[in-house]
Amino acid sequence: MLNNLLEKLMRKTGILKNLIFRRKINIKGKKINIPVILELSCQLSETWMIELLEKILPEKEGVFLDIGVNLGQTLIKVKSIEPTRKYIGFEPNSVCVFYVKHLIKNNQFENCTLLPVGLFTEDSILSLESINDSEVDAAASIIKNFRPNQIIRHQTFVPVFCFENIANILDIDKIGIVKIDVEGAELEVIKSLQVVIHHDRPIFILEVLPVYSNENKARKERQEELERIFNLASYSFFRVSKTREGNFINCKPIDSIGIHSDLNQCDYLVVPSEFTGKMQGVLQEAVAERLLATL
Structure with a gap:
Protein backbone atom coordinates (compact mmCIF):
# COMPACT_ATOMS: atom_id res chain seq x y z
CA MET A 1 0.00 0.00 0.00
CA CYS A 42 1.21 -2.71 -15.03
CA GLN A 43 -1.82 -2.39 -12.75
CA LEU A 44 -3.79 -5.26 -11.24
CA SER A 45 -7.08 -4.69 -13.07
CA GLU A 46 -9.98 -7.00 -14.00
CA THR A 47 -9.58 -9.03 -10.81
CA TRP A 48 -12.56 -11.19 -11.84
CA MET A 49 -10.27 -12.90 -14.33
CA ILE A 50 -8.04 -14.31 -11.57
CA GLU A 51 -10.72 -16.63 -10.19
CA LEU A 52 -11.97 -17.50 -13.67
CA LEU A 53 -8.47 -18.45 -14.84
CA GLU A 54 -7.91 -20.41 -11.65
CA LYS A 55 -10.87 -22.59 -12.62
CA ILE A 56 -10.41 -22.98 -16.37
CA LEU A 57 -6.62 -23.24 -16.75
CA PRO A 58 -6.47 -26.75 -15.18
CA GLU A 59 -9.34 -27.86 -17.42
CA LYS A 60 -7.80 -26.86 -20.76
CA GLU A 61 -4.25 -27.78 -21.71
CA GLY A 62 -2.32 -26.02 -24.43
CA VAL A 63 -0.90 -22.61 -25.24
CA PHE A 64 -2.46 -19.51 -23.69
CA LEU A 65 -2.91 -16.98 -26.49
CA ASP A 66 -3.19 -13.36 -25.32
CA ILE A 67 -4.48 -11.06 -28.07
CA GLY A 68 -4.08 -7.48 -26.88
CA VAL A 69 -1.37 -7.73 -24.21
CA ASN A 70 -1.23 -4.00 -23.36
CA LEU A 71 0.98 -3.81 -20.21
CA GLY A 72 0.76 -7.49 -19.28
CA GLN A 73 -2.34 -7.40 -17.07
CA THR A 74 -3.39 -10.90 -18.19
CA LEU A 75 0.18 -12.22 -18.34
CA ILE A 76 0.77 -11.69 -14.61
CA LYS A 77 -2.48 -13.49 -13.77
CA VAL A 78 -1.68 -16.53 -15.93
CA LYS A 79 1.87 -16.82 -14.59
CA SER A 80 0.68 -16.47 -10.98
CA ILE A 81 -1.65 -19.44 -11.41
CA GLU A 82 0.34 -21.64 -13.81
CA PRO A 83 3.98 -20.43 -14.02
CA THR A 84 4.97 -23.03 -16.62
CA ARG A 85 2.00 -22.55 -18.97
CA LYS A 86 3.19 -21.62 -22.44
CA TYR A 87 2.14 -18.05 -23.17
CA ILE A 88 2.11 -16.26 -26.53
CA GLY A 89 1.11 -12.61 -26.59
CA PHE A 90 0.25 -10.32 -29.51
CA GLU A 91 0.64 -6.57 -29.02
CA PRO A 92 1.10 -4.08 -31.89
CA ASN A 93 1.98 -1.10 -29.66
CA SER A 94 5.80 -0.98 -29.50
CA VAL A 95 5.79 0.99 -26.22
CA CYS A 96 3.72 -1.74 -24.57
CA VAL A 97 6.04 -4.41 -25.99
CA PHE A 98 9.07 -2.59 -24.54
CA TYR A 99 7.45 -2.54 -21.10
CA VAL A 100 6.21 -6.16 -21.12
CA LYS A 101 9.67 -7.42 -22.06
CA HIS A 102 10.93 -5.80 -18.84
CA LEU A 103 8.00 -7.31 -16.92
CA ILE A 104 8.90 -10.79 -18.17
CA LYS A 105 12.60 -10.30 -17.41
CA ASN A 106 12.00 -8.87 -13.92
CA ASN A 107 9.96 -11.93 -12.95
CA GLN A 108 11.96 -14.52 -14.92
CA PHE A 109 8.70 -15.78 -16.43
CA GLU A 110 9.23 -19.00 -18.39
CA ASN A 111 7.73 -20.06 -21.73
CA CYS A 112 6.78 -16.55 -22.84
CA THR A 113 6.73 -15.38 -26.45
CA LEU A 114 5.81 -11.79 -27.27
CA LEU A 115 5.03 -10.77 -30.84
CA PRO A 116 5.06 -7.02 -31.65
CA VAL A 117 2.09 -7.30 -34.03
CA GLY A 118 -1.69 -7.38 -33.99
CA LEU A 119 -3.93 -10.07 -35.47
CA PHE A 120 -6.11 -9.20 -38.44
CA THR A 121 -7.65 -10.72 -41.56
CA GLU A 122 -4.71 -9.63 -43.72
CA ASP A 123 -1.06 -8.62 -43.43
CA SER A 124 -0.97 -4.85 -43.37
CA ILE A 125 0.01 -1.61 -41.64
CA LEU A 126 -2.89 0.04 -39.82
CA SER A 127 -3.45 3.15 -37.74
CA LEU A 128 -3.82 2.53 -34.00
CA GLU A 129 -6.05 5.40 -32.87
CA SER A 130 -5.88 6.62 -29.26
CA ILE A 131 -8.56 8.64 -27.50
CA ASN A 132 -6.27 9.90 -24.73
CA ASP A 133 -2.70 11.16 -24.54
CA SER A 134 -1.23 7.98 -23.08
CA GLU A 135 1.31 6.13 -25.23
CA VAL A 136 -0.16 2.88 -23.85
CA ASP A 137 -3.86 3.72 -24.17
CA ALA A 138 -5.76 0.50 -23.41
CA ALA A 139 -8.73 1.88 -25.37
CA ALA A 140 -6.75 2.43 -28.59
CA SER A 141 -8.30 0.73 -31.62
CA ILE A 142 -7.23 -0.30 -35.10
CA ILE A 143 -10.86 -0.07 -36.27
CA LYS A 144 -11.27 3.32 -37.92
CA ASN A 145 -13.93 5.50 -36.28
CA PHE A 146 -14.70 2.81 -33.72
CA ARG A 147 -15.73 5.59 -31.33
CA PRO A 148 -17.10 8.21 -33.76
CA ASN A 149 -18.03 10.67 -31.00
CA GLN A 150 -14.54 10.65 -29.45
CA ILE A 151 -11.66 12.89 -30.52
CA ILE A 152 -8.57 10.99 -31.70
CA ARG A 153 -5.66 12.36 -29.66
CA HIS A 154 -2.92 10.63 -31.59
CA GLN A 155 -2.30 7.70 -33.90
CA THR A 156 0.50 5.20 -34.37
CA PHE A 157 1.06 2.99 -37.40
CA VAL A 158 1.30 -0.67 -36.40
CA PRO A 159 1.83 -4.02 -38.16
CA VAL A 160 -0.94 -6.62 -38.27
CA PHE A 161 -0.88 -10.18 -39.60
CA CYS A 162 -3.28 -12.99 -40.33
CA PHE A 163 -2.59 -15.73 -37.76
CA GLU A 164 -2.13 -18.44 -40.39
CA ASN A 165 0.70 -16.47 -42.00
CA ILE A 166 2.81 -16.39 -38.83
CA ALA A 167 1.71 -19.60 -37.11
CA ASN A 168 4.53 -21.55 -38.76
CA ILE A 169 7.19 -19.54 -36.88
CA LEU A 170 5.56 -20.32 -33.53
CA ASP A 171 6.18 -23.56 -31.66
CA ILE A 172 2.54 -24.45 -31.05
CA ASP A 173 1.19 -27.96 -30.58
CA LYS A 174 -2.29 -26.91 -29.50
CA ILE A 175 -3.97 -23.71 -28.35
CA GLY A 176 -6.01 -24.18 -25.17
CA ILE A 177 -7.26 -20.73 -24.14
CA VAL A 178 -7.47 -17.44 -26.04
CA LYS A 179 -8.01 -14.05 -24.39
CA ILE A 180 -9.09 -11.26 -26.73
CA ASP A 181 -9.25 -7.60 -25.70
CA VAL A 182 -8.78 -5.54 -28.85
CA GLU A 183 -11.21 -2.62 -28.61
CA GLY A 184 -13.53 -3.38 -31.49
CA ALA A 185 -11.32 -5.62 -33.65
CA GLU A 186 -12.70 -8.88 -32.19
CA LEU A 187 -14.35 -9.86 -35.48
CA GLU A 188 -11.10 -9.62 -37.46
CA VAL A 189 -9.20 -11.57 -34.80
CA ILE A 190 -11.81 -14.34 -34.75
CA LYS A 191 -11.80 -14.54 -38.56
CA SER A 192 -8.01 -14.82 -38.44
CA LEU A 193 -8.30 -17.70 -35.94
CA GLN A 194 -11.01 -19.75 -37.68
CA VAL A 195 -8.68 -22.66 -38.43
CA VAL A 196 -7.66 -22.72 -34.75
CA ILE A 197 -11.31 -22.61 -33.69
CA HIS A 198 -12.18 -25.70 -35.72
CA HIS A 199 -8.94 -27.62 -35.14
CA ASP A 200 -7.97 -26.89 -31.51
CA ARG A 201 -11.38 -25.96 -30.04
CA PRO A 202 -9.97 -23.50 -27.49
CA ILE A 203 -11.89 -21.62 -24.81
CA PHE A 204 -12.17 -17.87 -25.40
CA ILE A 205 -12.20 -15.07 -22.84
CA LEU A 206 -13.58 -12.24 -24.92
CA GLU A 207 -14.44 -8.59 -24.45
CA VAL A 208 -17.16 -7.22 -26.75
CA LEU A 209 -17.98 -3.58 -26.06
CA PRO A 210 -21.68 -2.62 -26.05
CA VAL A 211 -23.68 -1.78 -29.16
CA TYR A 212 -25.74 0.67 -27.02
CA SER A 213 -28.64 1.05 -29.48
CA ASN A 214 -30.12 -0.19 -32.77
CA GLU A 215 -28.91 3.03 -34.38
CA ASN A 216 -25.32 1.84 -34.00
CA LYS A 217 -25.66 -0.32 -37.11
CA ALA A 218 -21.95 -0.88 -37.74
CA ARG A 219 -21.30 -2.29 -34.26
CA LYS A 220 -24.53 -4.30 -34.30
CA GLU A 221 -23.71 -5.95 -37.64
CA ARG A 222 -20.16 -6.75 -36.54
CA GLN A 223 -21.40 -8.24 -33.27
CA GLU A 224 -23.97 -10.38 -35.07
CA GLU A 225 -21.35 -11.66 -37.51
CA LEU A 226 -19.05 -12.54 -34.61
CA GLU A 227 -21.83 -14.51 -32.93
CA ARG A 228 -22.68 -16.21 -36.24
CA ILE A 229 -19.09 -17.47 -36.64
CA PHE A 230 -19.09 -18.97 -33.15
CA ASN A 231 -22.58 -20.46 -33.56
CA LEU A 232 -21.59 -22.16 -36.82
CA ALA A 233 -18.55 -23.58 -35.02
CA SER A 234 -20.81 -24.94 -32.23
CA TYR A 235 -19.68 -22.63 -29.44
CA SER A 236 -21.74 -21.38 -26.49
CA PHE A 237 -21.63 -17.92 -24.89
CA PHE A 238 -21.47 -17.22 -21.15
CA ARG A 239 -21.59 -13.67 -19.78
CA VAL A 240 -19.19 -12.99 -16.91
CA SER A 241 -21.00 -11.58 -13.87
CA LYS A 242 -18.99 -9.36 -11.54
CA THR A 243 -19.45 -7.34 -8.38
CA ARG A 244 -19.35 -3.56 -8.53
CA GLU A 245 -15.76 -3.85 -7.33
CA GLY A 246 -14.97 -6.06 -10.33
CA ASN A 247 -14.67 -9.40 -8.54
CA PHE A 248 -15.91 -12.63 -10.13
CA ILE A 249 -19.43 -13.86 -9.33
CA ASN A 250 -20.34 -16.39 -12.02
CA CYS A 251 -20.71 -17.03 -15.75
CA LYS A 252 -24.29 -17.19 -16.99
CA PRO A 253 -25.22 -18.88 -20.30
CA ILE A 254 -26.81 -16.54 -22.85
CA ASP A 255 -28.44 -17.08 -26.24
CA SER A 256 -27.04 -13.86 -27.69
CA ILE A 257 -25.06 -10.80 -26.61
CA GLY A 258 -27.93 -8.48 -27.51
CA ILE A 259 -28.08 -4.71 -27.28
CA HIS A 260 -27.13 -3.12 -23.97
CA SER A 261 -25.11 -0.22 -22.57
CA ASP A 262 -23.55 -1.76 -19.45
CA LEU A 263 -19.74 -1.73 -19.53
CA ASN A 264 -19.77 -4.16 -16.61
CA GLN A 265 -21.50 -6.76 -18.81
CA CYS A 266 -19.16 -6.91 -21.81
CA ASP A 267 -16.88 -9.84 -20.87
CA TYR A 268 -17.67 -13.32 -22.14
CA LEU A 269 -16.54 -16.90 -21.84
CA VAL A 270 -17.04 -18.64 -25.20
CA VAL A 271 -16.84 -22.42 -24.92
CA PRO A 272 -16.97 -25.27 -27.48
CA SER A 273 -20.28 -27.14 -27.19
CA GLU A 274 -18.59 -30.44 -26.31
CA PHE A 275 -17.03 -28.73 -23.28
CA THR A 276 -20.07 -26.74 -22.12
CA GLY A 277 -21.38 -29.32 -19.61
CA LYS A 278 -18.02 -29.71 -17.94
CA MET A 279 -17.50 -25.95 -17.82
CA GLN A 280 -20.89 -25.40 -16.18
CA GLY A 281 -19.92 -27.94 -13.52
CA VAL A 282 -16.61 -26.20 -12.88
CA LEU A 283 -18.31 -22.81 -12.58
CA GLN A 284 -20.97 -24.17 -10.21
CA GLU A 285 -18.21 -25.59 -8.01
CA ALA A 286 -16.59 -22.16 -7.90
CA VAL A 287 -19.84 -20.57 -6.73
CA ALA A 288 -20.36 -23.28 -4.09
CA GLU A 289 -16.80 -22.84 -2.79
CA ARG A 290 -17.33 -19.10 -2.45
CA LEU A 291 -20.58 -19.60 -0.54
CA LEU A 292 -18.93 -22.07 1.84
CA ALA A 293 -16.10 -19.62 2.46
CA THR A 294 -18.61 -17.02 3.70
CA LEU A 295 -20.20 -19.39 6.26
Whole structure:
Protein backbone atom coordinates (compact mmCIF):
# COMPACT_ATOMS: atom_id res chain seq x y z
CA MET A 1 0.00 0.00 0.00
CA LEU A 2 2.86 2.38 0.87
CA ASN A 3 4.45 1.68 -2.53
CA ASN A 4 1.17 2.54 -4.28
CA LEU A 5 0.83 5.82 -2.35
CA LEU A 6 4.43 6.71 -3.14
CA GLU A 7 3.88 5.96 -6.83
CA LYS A 8 0.75 8.16 -6.92
CA LEU A 9 2.61 11.01 -5.21
CA MET A 10 5.54 10.82 -7.62
CA ARG A 11 3.18 10.60 -10.60
CA LYS A 12 1.34 13.72 -9.42
CA THR A 13 4.54 15.72 -8.85
CA GLY A 14 6.12 14.66 -12.14
CA ILE A 15 9.08 12.94 -10.46
CA LEU A 16 7.98 9.59 -11.88
CA LYS A 17 8.84 10.66 -15.43
CA ASN A 18 12.54 10.41 -14.60
CA LEU A 19 12.55 7.27 -12.44
CA ILE A 20 12.87 3.54 -12.96
CA PHE A 21 12.04 1.31 -10.01
CA ARG A 22 10.07 -1.78 -8.97
CA ARG A 23 7.13 -2.46 -6.73
CA LYS A 24 5.60 -5.79 -5.70
CA ILE A 25 2.06 -7.10 -5.84
CA ASN A 26 0.61 -10.40 -4.64
CA ILE A 27 -1.63 -12.60 -6.77
CA LYS A 28 -2.87 -15.86 -5.21
CA GLY A 29 0.10 -15.91 -2.85
CA LYS A 30 2.67 -15.32 -5.58
CA LYS A 31 4.76 -12.15 -5.48
CA ILE A 32 5.03 -10.33 -8.80
CA ASN A 33 7.66 -7.69 -9.52
CA ILE A 34 6.11 -4.71 -11.31
CA PRO A 35 8.66 -2.48 -13.03
CA VAL A 36 7.77 1.22 -13.16
CA ILE A 37 9.53 2.78 -16.14
CA LEU A 38 8.96 6.40 -17.09
CA GLU A 39 5.34 6.29 -15.85
CA LEU A 40 4.71 2.88 -17.44
CA SER A 41 3.36 0.43 -14.86
CA CYS A 42 1.21 -2.71 -15.03
CA GLN A 43 -1.82 -2.39 -12.75
CA LEU A 44 -3.79 -5.26 -11.24
CA SER A 45 -7.08 -4.69 -13.07
CA GLU A 46 -9.98 -7.00 -14.00
CA THR A 47 -9.58 -9.03 -10.81
CA TRP A 48 -12.56 -11.19 -11.84
CA MET A 49 -10.27 -12.90 -14.33
CA ILE A 50 -8.04 -14.31 -11.57
CA GLU A 51 -10.72 -16.63 -10.19
CA LEU A 52 -11.97 -17.50 -13.67
CA LEU A 53 -8.47 -18.45 -14.84
CA GLU A 54 -7.91 -20.41 -11.65
CA LYS A 55 -10.87 -22.59 -12.62
CA ILE A 56 -10.41 -22.98 -16.37
CA LEU A 57 -6.62 -23.24 -16.75
CA PRO A 58 -6.47 -26.75 -15.18
CA GLU A 59 -9.34 -27.86 -17.42
CA LYS A 60 -7.80 -26.86 -20.76
CA GLU A 61 -4.25 -27.78 -21.71
CA GLY A 62 -2.32 -26.02 -24.43
CA VAL A 63 -0.90 -22.61 -25.24
CA PHE A 64 -2.46 -19.51 -23.69
CA LEU A 65 -2.91 -16.98 -26.49
CA ASP A 66 -3.19 -13.36 -25.32
CA ILE A 67 -4.48 -11.06 -28.07
CA GLY A 68 -4.08 -7.48 -26.88
CA VAL A 69 -1.37 -7.73 -24.21
CA ASN A 70 -1.23 -4.00 -23.36
CA LEU A 71 0.98 -3.81 -20.21
CA GLY A 72 0.76 -7.49 -19.28
CA GLN A 73 -2.34 -7.40 -17.07
CA THR A 74 -3.39 -10.90 -18.19
CA LEU A 75 0.18 -12.22 -18.34
CA ILE A 76 0.77 -11.69 -14.61
CA LYS A 77 -2.48 -13.49 -13.77
CA VAL A 78 -1.68 -16.53 -15.93
CA LYS A 79 1.87 -16.82 -14.59
CA SER A 80 0.68 -16.47 -10.98
CA ILE A 81 -1.65 -19.44 -11.41
CA GLU A 82 0.34 -21.64 -13.81
CA PRO A 83 3.98 -20.43 -14.02
CA THR A 84 4.97 -23.03 -16.62
CA ARG A 85 2.00 -22.55 -18.97
CA LYS A 86 3.19 -21.62 -22.44
CA TYR A 87 2.14 -18.05 -23.17
CA ILE A 88 2.11 -16.26 -26.53
CA GLY A 89 1.11 -12.61 -26.59
CA PHE A 90 0.25 -10.32 -29.51
CA GLU A 91 0.64 -6.57 -29.02
CA PRO A 92 1.10 -4.08 -31.89
CA ASN A 93 1.98 -1.10 -29.66
CA SER A 94 5.80 -0.98 -29.50
CA VAL A 95 5.79 0.99 -26.22
CA CYS A 96 3.72 -1.74 -24.57
CA VAL A 97 6.04 -4.41 -25.99
CA PHE A 98 9.07 -2.59 -24.54
CA TYR A 99 7.45 -2.54 -21.10
CA VAL A 100 6.21 -6.16 -21.12
CA LYS A 101 9.67 -7.42 -22.06
CA HIS A 102 10.93 -5.80 -18.84
CA LEU A 103 8.00 -7.31 -16.92
CA ILE A 104 8.90 -10.79 -18.17
CA LYS A 105 12.60 -10.30 -17.41
CA ASN A 106 12.00 -8.87 -13.92
CA ASN A 107 9.96 -11.93 -12.95
CA GLN A 108 11.96 -14.52 -14.92
CA PHE A 109 8.70 -15.78 -16.43
CA GLU A 110 9.23 -19.00 -18.39
CA ASN A 111 7.73 -20.06 -21.73
CA CYS A 112 6.78 -16.55 -22.84
CA THR A 113 6.73 -15.38 -26.45
CA LEU A 114 5.81 -11.79 -27.27
CA LEU A 115 5.03 -10.77 -30.84
CA PRO A 116 5.06 -7.02 -31.65
CA VAL A 117 2.09 -7.30 -34.03
CA GLY A 118 -1.69 -7.38 -33.99
CA LEU A 119 -3.93 -10.07 -35.47
CA PHE A 120 -6.11 -9.20 -38.44
CA THR A 121 -7.65 -10.72 -41.56
CA GLU A 122 -4.71 -9.63 -43.72
CA ASP A 123 -1.06 -8.62 -43.43
CA SER A 124 -0.97 -4.85 -43.37
CA ILE A 125 0.01 -1.61 -41.64
CA LEU A 126 -2.89 0.04 -39.82
CA SER A 127 -3.45 3.15 -37.74
CA LEU A 128 -3.82 2.53 -34.00
CA GLU A 129 -6.05 5.40 -32.87
CA SER A 130 -5.88 6.62 -29.26
CA ILE A 131 -8.56 8.64 -27.50
CA ASN A 132 -6.27 9.90 -24.73
CA ASP A 133 -2.70 11.16 -24.54
CA SER A 134 -1.23 7.98 -23.08
CA GLU A 135 1.31 6.13 -25.23
CA VAL A 136 -0.16 2.88 -23.85
CA ASP A 137 -3.86 3.72 -24.17
CA ALA A 138 -5.76 0.50 -23.41
CA ALA A 139 -8.73 1.88 -25.37
CA ALA A 140 -6.75 2.43 -28.59
CA SER A 141 -8.30 0.73 -31.62
CA ILE A 142 -7.23 -0.30 -35.10
CA ILE A 143 -10.86 -0.07 -36.27
CA LYS A 144 -11.27 3.32 -37.92
CA ASN A 145 -13.93 5.50 -36.28
CA PHE A 146 -14.70 2.81 -33.72
CA ARG A 147 -15.73 5.59 -31.33
CA PRO A 148 -17.10 8.21 -33.76
CA ASN A 149 -18.03 10.67 -31.00
CA GLN A 150 -14.54 10.65 -29.45
CA ILE A 151 -11.66 12.89 -30.52
CA ILE A 152 -8.57 10.99 -31.70
CA ARG A 153 -5.66 12.36 -29.66
CA HIS A 154 -2.92 10.63 -31.59
CA GLN A 155 -2.30 7.70 -33.90
CA THR A 156 0.50 5.20 -34.37
CA PHE A 157 1.06 2.99 -37.40
CA VAL A 158 1.30 -0.67 -36.40
CA PRO A 159 1.83 -4.02 -38.16
CA VAL A 160 -0.94 -6.62 -38.27
CA PHE A 161 -0.88 -10.18 -39.60
CA CYS A 162 -3.28 -12.99 -40.33
CA PHE A 163 -2.59 -15.73 -37.76
CA GLU A 164 -2.13 -18.44 -40.39
CA ASN A 165 0.70 -16.47 -42.00
CA ILE A 166 2.81 -16.39 -38.83
CA ALA A 167 1.71 -19.60 -37.11
CA ASN A 168 4.53 -21.55 -38.76
CA ILE A 169 7.19 -19.54 -36.88
CA LEU A 170 5.56 -20.32 -33.53
CA ASP A 171 6.18 -23.56 -31.66
CA ILE A 172 2.54 -24.45 -31.05
CA ASP A 173 1.19 -27.96 -30.58
CA LYS A 174 -2.29 -26.91 -29.50
CA ILE A 175 -3.97 -23.71 -28.35
CA GLY A 176 -6.01 -24.18 -25.17
CA ILE A 177 -7.26 -20.73 -24.14
CA VAL A 178 -7.47 -17.44 -26.04
CA LYS A 179 -8.01 -14.05 -24.39
CA ILE A 180 -9.09 -11.26 -26.73
CA ASP A 181 -9.25 -7.60 -25.70
CA VAL A 182 -8.78 -5.54 -28.85
CA GLU A 183 -11.21 -2.62 -28.61
CA GLY A 184 -13.53 -3.38 -31.49
CA ALA A 185 -11.32 -5.62 -33.65
CA GLU A 186 -12.70 -8.88 -32.19
CA LEU A 187 -14.35 -9.86 -35.48
CA GLU A 188 -11.10 -9.62 -37.46
CA VAL A 189 -9.20 -11.57 -34.80
CA ILE A 190 -11.81 -14.34 -34.75
CA LYS A 191 -11.80 -14.54 -38.56
CA SER A 192 -8.01 -14.82 -38.44
CA LEU A 193 -8.30 -17.70 -35.94
CA GLN A 194 -11.01 -19.75 -37.68
CA VAL A 195 -8.68 -22.66 -38.43
CA VAL A 196 -7.66 -22.72 -34.75
CA ILE A 197 -11.31 -22.61 -33.69
CA HIS A 198 -12.18 -25.70 -35.72
CA HIS A 199 -8.94 -27.62 -35.14
CA ASP A 200 -7.97 -26.89 -31.51
CA ARG A 201 -11.38 -25.96 -30.04
CA PRO A 202 -9.97 -23.50 -27.49
CA ILE A 203 -11.89 -21.62 -24.81
CA PHE A 204 -12.17 -17.87 -25.40
CA ILE A 205 -12.20 -15.07 -22.84
CA LEU A 206 -13.58 -12.24 -24.92
CA GLU A 207 -14.44 -8.59 -24.45
CA VAL A 208 -17.16 -7.22 -26.75
CA LEU A 209 -17.98 -3.58 -26.06
CA PRO A 210 -21.68 -2.62 -26.05
CA VAL A 211 -23.68 -1.78 -29.16
CA TYR A 212 -25.74 0.67 -27.02
CA SER A 213 -28.64 1.05 -29.48
CA ASN A 214 -30.12 -0.19 -32.77
CA GLU A 215 -28.91 3.03 -34.38
CA ASN A 216 -25.32 1.84 -34.00
CA LYS A 217 -25.66 -0.32 -37.11
CA ALA A 218 -21.95 -0.88 -37.74
CA ARG A 219 -21.30 -2.29 -34.26
CA LYS A 220 -24.53 -4.30 -34.30
CA GLU A 221 -23.71 -5.95 -37.64
CA ARG A 222 -20.16 -6.75 -36.54
CA GLN A 223 -21.40 -8.24 -33.27
CA GLU A 224 -23.97 -10.38 -35.07
CA GLU A 225 -21.35 -11.66 -37.51
CA LEU A 226 -19.05 -12.54 -34.61
CA GLU A 227 -21.83 -14.51 -32.93
CA ARG A 228 -22.68 -16.21 -36.24
CA ILE A 229 -19.09 -17.47 -36.64
CA PHE A 230 -19.09 -18.97 -33.15
CA ASN A 231 -22.58 -20.46 -33.56
CA LEU A 232 -21.59 -22.16 -36.82
CA ALA A 233 -18.55 -23.58 -35.02
CA SER A 234 -20.81 -24.94 -32.23
CA TYR A 235 -19.68 -22.63 -29.44
CA SER A 236 -21.74 -21.38 -26.49
CA PHE A 237 -21.63 -17.92 -24.89
CA PHE A 238 -21.47 -17.22 -21.15
CA ARG A 239 -21.59 -13.67 -19.78
CA VAL A 240 -19.19 -12.99 -16.91
CA SER A 241 -21.00 -11.58 -13.87
CA LYS A 242 -18.99 -9.36 -11.54
CA THR A 243 -19.45 -7.34 -8.38
CA ARG A 244 -19.35 -3.56 -8.53
CA GLU A 245 -15.76 -3.85 -7.33
CA GLY A 246 -14.97 -6.06 -10.33
CA ASN A 247 -14.67 -9.40 -8.54
CA PHE A 248 -15.91 -12.63 -10.13
CA ILE A 249 -19.43 -13.86 -9.33
CA ASN A 250 -20.34 -16.39 -12.02
CA CYS A 251 -20.71 -17.03 -15.75
CA LYS A 252 -24.29 -17.19 -16.99
CA PRO A 253 -25.22 -18.88 -20.30
CA ILE A 254 -26.81 -16.54 -22.85
CA ASP A 255 -28.44 -17.08 -26.24
CA SER A 256 -27.04 -13.86 -27.69
CA ILE A 257 -25.06 -10.80 -26.61
CA GLY A 258 -27.93 -8.48 -27.51
CA ILE A 259 -28.08 -4.71 -27.28
CA HIS A 260 -27.13 -3.12 -23.97
CA SER A 261 -25.11 -0.22 -22.57
CA ASP A 262 -23.55 -1.76 -19.45
CA LEU A 263 -19.74 -1.73 -19.53
CA ASN A 264 -19.77 -4.16 -16.61
CA GLN A 265 -21.50 -6.76 -18.81
CA CYS A 266 -19.16 -6.91 -21.81
CA ASP A 267 -16.88 -9.84 -20.87
CA TYR A 268 -17.67 -13.32 -22.14
CA LEU A 269 -16.54 -16.90 -21.84
CA VAL A 270 -17.04 -18.64 -25.20
CA VAL A 271 -16.84 -22.42 -24.92
CA PRO A 272 -16.97 -25.27 -27.48
CA SER A 273 -20.28 -27.14 -27.19
CA GLU A 274 -18.59 -30.44 -26.31
CA PHE A 275 -17.03 -28.73 -23.28
CA THR A 276 -20.07 -26.74 -22.12
CA GLY A 277 -21.38 -29.32 -19.61
CA LYS A 278 -18.02 -29.71 -17.94
CA MET A 279 -17.50 -25.95 -17.82
CA GLN A 280 -20.89 -25.40 -16.18
CA GLY A 281 -19.92 -27.94 -13.52
CA VAL A 282 -16.61 -26.20 -12.88
CA LEU A 283 -18.31 -22.81 -12.58
CA GLN A 284 -20.97 -24.17 -10.21
CA GLU A 285 -18.21 -25.59 -8.01
CA ALA A 286 -16.59 -22.16 -7.90
CA VAL A 287 -19.84 -20.57 -6.73
CA ALA A 288 -20.36 -23.28 -4.09
CA GLU A 289 -16.80 -22.84 -2.79
CA ARG A 290 -17.33 -19.10 -2.45
CA LEU A 291 -20.58 -19.60 -0.54
CA LEU A 292 -18.93 -22.07 1.84
CA ALA A 293 -16.10 -19.62 2.46
CA THR A 294 -18.61 -17.02 3.70
CA LEU A 295 -20.20 -19.39 6.26
